[in-house]
Amino acid sequence: MDRRSFLKNSGISTLPVITGLGAAAFQPAAAPEAALKTINFVQDGIGFTPTEYIQQLAEIDKVHAIERDYYAEKGVVDALLKKFAVITGKEAAIYMPSGTMANQLAIHVLCGGSTKVYVQETSHVFRDEGDAAQSVYGKRLLPLARGKHYFTAAELEAENTYLANGEYFAAPAGAISIENPVRRCLGQVVPLSELKAIAAWSKKRGYKMHLDGARLHLACAYSGVSVKEYADCFDTVYMCLYKYLGANSGAVLCGSKAVIDQMPHLVKIHGGGMWQNWHNAAVALHFLEGIDERLLRARERAASVFAKLNLLPGVEILPIPEGSNVFRFRLAAQYNPQTFSGTLREKYAIRIAASPEEDGYARIHVNESILLREENAILSAFKAALGV
Template sequence: LAKGKSYFTLEELNQAVAESTGGRVASPIGAVMIESPVRRQMGQVVPFDEMKAITDFCREQGIGTHLDGARLYMMSAASGVSPREYSALFDTVYVSLYKYFGAPFGAVLAGDFSHLDGMFHTRRMFGGGLASSYFVAGLALQGAHGFEERFHKALVQGRDLVKKLNDLQGIEVREFDHGSNIFPLAFAPGVDQKRLVECLRRRDIFLYPDEGADQISRLTVNTTVLRQSNDTIVQAFIEALESA
């Protein structure tokens, strides 16, 4: 993870590699992991070109690569780059089954045989051999079917919603340069944020105020946005702002 930002650059990695081998005691880097989207940076995505440059460099240097792609399919919907294209860059890839596919737990670790040989035992050690795992797989398969199309529709509607909300007085919705499905919200000083959040909650719209940041919240778009029209959601915001 990059410190205080969503991704590190090839230049920064190159410097870290040089430092790891140039000291009095060499401690060369054996593997590089990239997380994307980055949870601690409000779901911002590592640009594909930067990701490719880093993994190409690692391959030249004999450094292993791993993609922490827990939300890989969400990232693909946001960036337009397919899961196959992302995965082709890395030696191993992790995908969560419970974050958005509807399974109660579980994950997939993908890679070629040379990297995953022997993982059978590790999988069993961490619960992969549970007799009840079949229903987890079933729920994940059901959730994965058509997910990319559904989430793409949700993001299209979400971005249109952002434009409409920005036409309202007392609220500003911002976007990240490399964002995915999370949008920071800023409210005018006179808005009672707690009251507004409660009003929206009664309309099945949930905002999450940032701790330590007055008048700032996060709007997270997921497939449930498809259950209501943008006009209905905007009207809910209008009424909530009036009451707050």
């Protein structure tokens, strides 16, 4: 069966551009085949091509005319910021060009005159932001829980006591930054009970808390905890616009008005003042509507599909302990990973990374793109690629 016939028989050829993946009011006409969405098991979101992205903007603009912003103020950006403030339960929000800037400026402001920040050793702030805290902002990052996705309140207390007793010029930390879920730990989720314990510990000592929530909605889908419940433990929260909300880039930082009011000047002096941001804000706002419900449906669809795929000879799909949307995936030795993934990609519009990593497993990322094909169609594609 060729790809055109397969897509027609699977029912996807009659679906609208985003088939229930955005606001309920958005129901554009049937999409041409060139715009059909791929099931993307490689990333945390759908992952639009440039052509698809342009089509998304055009369709959104037809339903609700996109109002442009002025340096991330007014227009659709304002609508997006108000939405995030409600979702997180914070007083205010600001648009920033990147998550790194959002994380670093939040930590900088929360710390005040203090120079120490507690972080997970596996966190993006510690491992993936170019030592910005040290080199730009003069903050000393104190990593905890090496190789793990979270530290406990007891571990934090022990480290805090050790520093207080072991440094000649003792100075307390000013802030605690926690990433949840943790990308470097395959999307593992920090337990809410531990976050609450850390928040209570921090409040007693006057420490402020920042949440790197780049993938927070994914944690919510698998933990059953809402964004607001997580955000309540923190003074500031960063949310990404492109991980799973479809935008090409962008970040939103939420917090108290007193904190957020300090950010526009800092964004400007660090080179983050972008003239136009509506093209990111409009897409993110559109996909933000109903995201929790869609991710829950994606989780349920994946659970059913993976259970049936595990019954096939030579296929193994395993969840990550305390995980979210990332799963381990392994093919038996008789299958060629490149041939398998190539067949799925070329014939059935399914992207998957089948080549194993150091632990012998590849990774499968579940996102709402799994809703773009009926379950039986997905199973049929895998069976065909396996030749069973």
